[in-house]
Amino acid sequence: MTAALHPWWQGFGQPVASDAVAPDATRAVVAYVASSRAPAVTLVESRHSDDGTLAALHLDIEVERPQDLAAPIRGVEPVAVVFGMSGEQPAVLALRPDFPETMHQNWTPDDTPRALCIDDRPWAEARLAFTPADFIRRIQLWLAKAARGELHDTAQPLEPLFFRNPATIILPAAALAPADRPAELVGHIRNEHETVIVTEFVRPGGNGADPQFVVVPLRAAPQGMQRLQRAPQTLDALAQQLQGCGIDLGAELRARVIEWAGLDATAVRRLQARIALVVAFPIAGDDGRQADDLRAFITHDSAGDVGVALGVLARNDSDVGSGSGYVRMVGVTAGTAVPGLPISPADVHLGFDRAVGAMISGQAQPDRRRCVLVGAGSLGSQLAVNLAREGRFDWTIIDHDSLLPHNLSRHALYPVDVGRPKVFGLAHRVGALLGEPVRFFQANILHPREDLGADIDAAMAGAEIIIDASASVAVSRHLADLPRPGARRLSVFFNPAGTAVVLLAEGADPGITLRDLEAQYHRLVQADSQLAAHLQAEAGVRYSGSCRAATNRIPAARAALLSAIASQAITDALSAPQAAVRVWTLANNHTVSLSEQAGSPVRRIALGDWTVTYDQELARQIAALRAAGLPHETGGVLLGITDTSRRSIHLVLALPAPQDSTGSVTAFERGVSGLATTVAAAAERSLHQVRYVGEWHSHPRGSSTRPSATDIRQLCWLTEELESEGVPALMAIAGDDGQLSVLLAGRGILTPDGDAA
Secondary structure, eight states: OOOOOOHHHHTSSEEEOGGGOOSHHHHHHHHHHHSTTOTTEEEEEEEEOTTSSEEEEEEEEEOOOOSSOSSOOOSEEEEEEEEETTOOOOEEEEOOTTOOOOSSEEBBOTTSOEEEOOOOSOHHHHGGGOOHHHHHHHHHHHHHHHHHTOOOOTTOOOOBSSOSSOEEEEEOGGGGSOOSSOOOEEEEEETTEEEEEEEEEOOTTOOOSOOSEEEEEEEOOOOTTOOOOBOOOBHHHHHHHHHTTTOOHHHHHHHHHHHHOBSSHHHHHHHHSEEEEEEEEEEEOTTSOEEEEEEEEEEEEEHHHHHHHHTSEEEOOSSSSOTTOEEEOOSOOOOSOOOOOBEEEEEEEEOOOHHHHHHHTTOSSOEEEEEEEEOOSHHHHHHHHHHHHTTEEEEEEEEOOBOOGGGGGTOSSOGGGTTSBHHHHHHHHHHHHHTSOOEEEESOTTSOOHHHHHHHHHHHHHOSEEEEOSOOHHHHHHHHTSOSSOOEEEEEEEOTTSSEEEEEEOOSSTTSOHHHHHHHHHHHHHHOGGGTTTTOOOOOEEOSSSTTOEEOOOOHHHHHHHHHHHHHHHHHHHTSSSOEEEEEEEOTTSOEEEEEEEOOOEEEEEETTEEEEEEHHHHHHHHHHHHHHTTSOOEEEEEEEEETTTTEEEEEEEOOOOTTOEEOSSOEEOOOTTHHHHHHHHHHHTTTOSEEEEEEEEOOTTOOSSOOHHHHHHHHHHHHHHGGGTOOEEEEEEOGGGOEEEEEESSSEEOTTSOBO
16 A cells, blocks of 8 residues: 655646656656666655646655664655656655654755755756666665664754845854843844845944844754754744743843833834844754754845734834834733734854854864954064964064055055054954953053053963064064963064065973973074075065165065964964974975974073073084094084073084194184175075074093193184174083083183183
């Protein structure tokens, strides 16, 4: 006996012969089902709609079912496949009247069979590879998965069928948060797209454009896997469905329209607008995942007319106030029935915020660490925007510049921001992405205004991350000197030619600072052949009449690419405990190479009022040069970074002995062959950050590293050579087991213990 079919099928047009169906896709399915290649499918009947726009096939599909059914799917399920004559996406409808509610079903009106969502690809893509065999197999797989309970996507959006151009509502996520007093929102249609409704919170005292919609957000009780499966077309039908979800729609609407009633301009504007109902259904899957299934419905009538139909409002027929206004009915008992006014479904998209950005970027939860960004230029602005798009960080931004026209070639801001402080525009943009306010200071971090100093100090002290994007050596060193323990500090910058981006990242160990990593970065530049031209400066471009008004020639595409690398590099560095120096270089063919070294532990030596710092890598380099010269003594020149304002010297590199040097078991005399050229080249390669700072030599096996009389005489000679430059003379002595003694001479000779030698 043939099972009863949904009444919709008998009302769908007229039967036609199977060889007379149209369009081509329908005939192709008929031919496939008739062949021996589809033994589990039977064609029962073919129909055309009365208006000639649709063709439908009734198919009986045999289902591969398990013994224990997760859903009551039968061994043979009748389905209708509906094709449009103009090549529209085919619909698959379950013709059994009692077909179960499952996941992956599309919306249909109340009098239409349930619709199976067999393909999540856009039809424009799916139709490129459409074949009858694949189409039928997708139906069979859908039914088999439903029987096994494997249609798992908890928050899968249900696409409405049989509705032309449904509206789309964009809603702030915060509007759906549980609250004692629901948020009040209004919506406007974009002039450029008449089906997109953008909503916003009503601000106290705000005088925006007249709303076209008043938005009523509602939240259903937790429903497990249950949610709205039908698309009600009237308010009363929607109310009936919501009643089982814990929502009294009639009471909600009556309360809202009574609250909106009045004769003032605001009330008139509200009640002239249509109502957009947005319902959140909390859905919990069997695997414990939770999500909101969002549904929206828009009234065809204004809010005032809905209030009249509910029996709580009346049109204003008095001579007071606007004649298009509505007043509250007094002394009349309102009914409980919800009127059968027409509604239309709408898609819902939550506004972008921190949570959405984190989810889409693959994070388990948003990253809310407190971050101070110093520098809102081209790199800093793009870093902040990129990381905010990923839902990262609670931002404070510090910069003192204003946006000028030439900045737009690489900056993340727009022409509307020209003339404004960069921090103002960037904080606004980042805050708009995160859905939260962003704190900012228009200040020079090195010399803030007196009224900002305490607040900036507090922001730095409370930060968990500090990012220096200022491209200023002075700023980087200032941040490195902030009290510790505290935030992890990172410095990012482009090289002068804009062909590379550099990351200096402090680790969890506070002993390696940005200043130490600066020295190690310069050693990497000196040692890596790929970085030979890394700091080579190019002629800039003038952007005004001032002699200093020049900017680097860096194309926007290259700046964006390097900024994206730096954004990811920051998150990677923060996820690891080690300090690091990394340089990404972009080649002419757009490939990217990485030069890197792990942060090397350092030793700091206080010598009088100066501090000398060197790291383990430098000590190993000197030990290797000593070992290669044994049993003779050897030595060479030390290159480093001198900061006279901080009275500090960071040793960067030890050069080997020049070829004309002479050494024996008991003595060493450094030569000069090629040395001046080598030192000058090192200075040029470092943009003159690295310079000659002193000498090193080794002592033979078994000897101490205390200076000999000859060493003292040489140090005195060095003092005379360097005294005119206002820097002390430095000597390092290498001995057994990696020992390295450092001496400094100015007005006296100091050892690491502070004793005069």
